[in-house]
Amino acid sequence: MGPRDQAGSDGSRAEGGSALKGVAAALLDAHGRVVWWSRTARWLLGWSGEEVAGRSARDVLGEVETYPESSAGVRRVRLRHRAGHVVEADVRVSEAEGSDARLVLMRLPGEPGGWDQERDIARALLAQDGIGVAQYDMAGRLVRTNAAMEALRPPGAGDDWLDGLAARDGGGSARAAFERVAATGTPLAARVYDLGSDGGAVALSMSCFRIDDVLGAPLGIMVEASRVTGTGPQLDAAYRGAFEIGQSLDVVQVAQDLTRVLVPALGDYATVDYPDDVLEGRDPPTGYPGQEASAPRRVAVRAADGVWPARLIQVGEAIPPVAETPDIAAKLVGDVLVADAEQARRIFGGDPEVIARFLPEGVHASLGCPLYRRGRFFGYAVVHRTRTAAAFDETDVKLMHDLCARTATAIDNAFRFAREHQTAVVLQRSLLPPAATRSTAAETAGIYLPAGGSVSVGGDWYDAFDLSSLRVGLVVGDVVGHGLEAAATMARLRTAVQTLAELDLPPDELLTRVDDLVRRMQIEAEQPDTVGGSCLFAVYDPVGRTCQMASAGNPPPALVTPDGKVSFVPVTPGPLLGVGDNPFEVTTLTLPPGSTLVCYTDGLLGRDVAAGTERLKADLAALSGAHGTPAALGDALVARSPHTKNPVDDISVLLARTHVVAEESTAVWEYPADLSAVADARAHVQARLEAWGLEELLFSTELIVSELVTNAMRYAGGPVTLRLVRDRVLVCEVSDPSSTQPRLRRALATDEGGRGLFLVAQLTSRWGSRYTARGKTIWTEQNLPEA
Structure with a gap:
């Protein structure tokens, strides 16, 4: 039997929910003949499974079956449709183990989840010029780089110049790290490697991750690199620690993560302040709102010796108001502010009491940076140096800027999550x-x-x-x-x-x-x-x-x-x-x-x-x-x-x-399919309602029972069961062995019948019917008279 496809008679495309959705497939035997043809292959090329059964793949796929399986995996091929026009497709050929059979997979370029998606991602990474990017195949060969990576290459270095770089933390060569990532798929994050032989004055911070295709087959690795100047052990730790900022969606935890990086990497004391808007879950307005509107509060502190001085502003304490001087405004709306001890005191107006609350004793230099994201002010971070008189240099300023930018992004992400989470919770609770x-x-x-x-x-x-x-x-x-x-x-x-x-x-x-x-x-x-x-x-x-x-x-x-x-x-x-x-x-x-x-x-x-x-x-x-x-x-x-x-x-x-309805509040009778029994039903209902003190419902209930019992005996046969239940409402049920549901209709003026259910609907608060194991039950509810 030849290969079959499952497309409809119109050749429509059949798609499932698997990873092979939209993939056309053909199985070739050792002689290159088609032995299986998928439904999507019919949609793609127009040939049915019966038409290609046993034919040479060259007749319908050209030279596709001769392509060897490779690490690159995918080729862009021009195929011929049964109708004569050209179909451009991405093709992968996979060889069978222990056999000369081949599996040919084909799909249109650019489809969601397609095999060219990895190339699109790589193209987007390579197109940007802020971070150096290099792509390697699984054999370790350089595939392509971007201009930023070329700018990092030392003069006269070859294509393999990254391979020989040594990790600052003793983690081995970059080549060994690349091979581990390719083999295990575990990414490498922000490891610092010495660049050149200048004693480590210049280094690269590199990250590496593996890229896989839609079927999970590894295609290669992607390396990202940026220059880090003036690095020391503490600064290396700061760049690695920056990746910990934002792991939590708690904005206070994000601030604490930032202070753990700032101390000891940049100084001896660090603080982070938030406006109350951030702490109360409100998205701050765009722009700097001013000190009074922002109402800042200290949310995180850290000291190198682990002890935060009691005279300084404590966690949870509101920031004391300070006169809105040009220096204050500049530090809140500008970029990173670098200040020596004298400048820091001048910012706070020279008031000794105010200075004692804000600046640690023996401060030599301060570095502050606002936390801005999408034009919104999320807070302010400051780091002070007391143990060393060294001023903050450009490298410190860049690190401070990068850390605060990452912190602001993490806060913004936490806000976005909080908004969606709160919206979903409110929606969920409102629907319950x-x-x-x-x-x-x-x-x-x-x-x-x-x-x-x-x-x-x-x-x-x-x-x-x-x-x-x-x-x-x-x-x-x-x-x-x-x-x-x-x-x-x-x-x-x-x-x-x-x-x-x-x-x-x-x-x-x-x-x-x-x-x-x-x-x-x-x-x-x-x-x-x-x-x-x-x-x-x-x-x-x-x-x-x-x-x-x-x-x-x-x-x-x-x-x-x-x-x-x-x-x-x-x-x-x-x-x-x-x-x-x-x-x-x-x-x-x-x-x-x-x-x-x-x-x-x-x-x-x-x-x-x-x-x-x-x-x-x-x-x-x-x-x-x-x-x-x-x-x-x-x-x-x-x-x-x-x-x-x-x-x-x-x-x-x-x-x-x-709960349970008391037995004395229910009554059940059974009647044969004899219309004379309708009178018995009315009599039983009258006696029971009088016993329950519901005389006001006698007329309506007798009319309801007469109509329902009569219809059941006339159209459904017997036995017919009548049940009354007295509770917050009076329930009347009539059960019969028929599965035919009653239907309310509008009777004409000349009709002699057809008004029974209409009258029942007028006399009751609710009515309906339901199927049972032995037929159906028609039920009605009447409100009880007020006591």
Whole structure:
């Protein structure tokens, strides 16, 4: 049988969500004949699998099959389409191990994620002229450099001039470092290498990383280098330490990182001050707002001996106001300010008390720099020298400028993350229901904890809502991913679950419909793998005390019975939403009155699910007797869990304390399919409503029962079951063995029938129907008369 492709009859392109999306492929045997042809190859070149089966690859691919496999890997080739026009494509040829067969991979240039993406990245790096860049292949041969790297090359040096440079910290030659990066893929960050034989007065700070293609095959390495003059051991450490600034999204931690680099690299005392806008999470306005508007506060200090003098401004203390002199304004809106002891004292007006608060004793020189980013003033950093009288030189000024620029960028990044995180949290919380609800069926309490640290808010949610016949729906779910997209996806799924639940679908069918929705969302999304999630849906009936539930990859809920025993509901876990083609199973159980159902997402268990499950069971057993309400139990459970202090994933918990409708508030009758039994139904209803003291509802209820029971006997057969339930509303249910749903229609003036359901709708506050295991149930609700 020849090769087959799976394109449609129109030759349309078939794309999946894998790394080979958009890649055309052909498999050639040892004689160069086509033995397999992909659907995307048909889309690219027009030939079907049947047409190319057994043909020589030269007939359809030209000389492609003769290209040897190489480290470069990709060639730009002109291919001929079946219709005659030329198709330009990037082609990679891979040889089979132990065989002469070859795999030919082809894709159009410039497509997202294409093989030329690495070349685009390299081209962008090489085009800039601020940092020296060199590209090497996997064999260590120089491929290309930019003008900035050529400017760093010593006169008369060859192409391999970087190889012989020795690391200042004794880490070996640059060539050895390049080979390690190429072999392991572990990047090299800001290592200083001596340049020339001038005693280390001039050096290069170099970083190196490996570049891979879209399939993960290494293509080579990229080296970045910049000149560092006047380097010493402390300055080398400063450049390496600069990479630690900004690792945290906490703006105070960023300031502390900066002071750790400034001392001892540049001086003996360092301070960082922020305006209150930064500390309170507000994005500062553009430009310098002035001292009064900025209200600066000290956030980080560091001394070389580890002891910060008590007479200086302490961390957390507001910066005392100083007269707005030209020198003060210049230091806040200008660039790096270099000052000797006399200049530093003059900046503060010569007032001894003010100087004593700002300048350490015995100061010889000071270096200050504002923290600006995108025109916004984020703060000010200062470093002082007391142990040496040496003035700050140009190298120190450049280092100070670079460190403060990196710090300002880190603060700005933290603000951007904080804004998105706060927006997502607000959106997430606004889309969740009230934390606590109370209904006939259950008392519920929900808890949502967003992920902490650098992880953005995710798509966890919980929900509890009333259903027909006094039942309650309980939902917990977790959407794949984090950020605003996950929150928006969560909102869509929560709305879909509520809408489908209003149709009285059983849990398994509801999850099937939600799974279909998720798969449609995957088709619409640019990255299908980012759409999906888990969900648990349960329905509790307080009349029969039954609970039905189904799970789409969500952990099983815990059940705490009134006697304090804790167990996990043996729900059969179905596949995650978006997988499809797998049915969901319904688990049904009868709950004792006062039972507590604890539904949760996997964030509560942590990474070790087995250990987390055992810990949850033990915590519930210890807490269930001491905390009465679901809200109190939920708060205690969250406080006790080790994963809630700084959660690495979102956590949602929904606790439901079940109630039951008293037996004396329900009445059930069964009738044969005999229209004469309608009179019996009216009589039974009249007697029961009089016993309940609901005479005001006699007329409307008898009319509703007459209409529904008559229709059931006439169109569905018997037996017909009638049930009344008295609670906050009067519920009337009529069940029959037919699966045909009733339909409300508008009757014409000449019609003799068709007005029954219209009258039912006018006499009730709500009505509807739902399928059951043996047919359907039509239900109505009437508001009780005021006492």
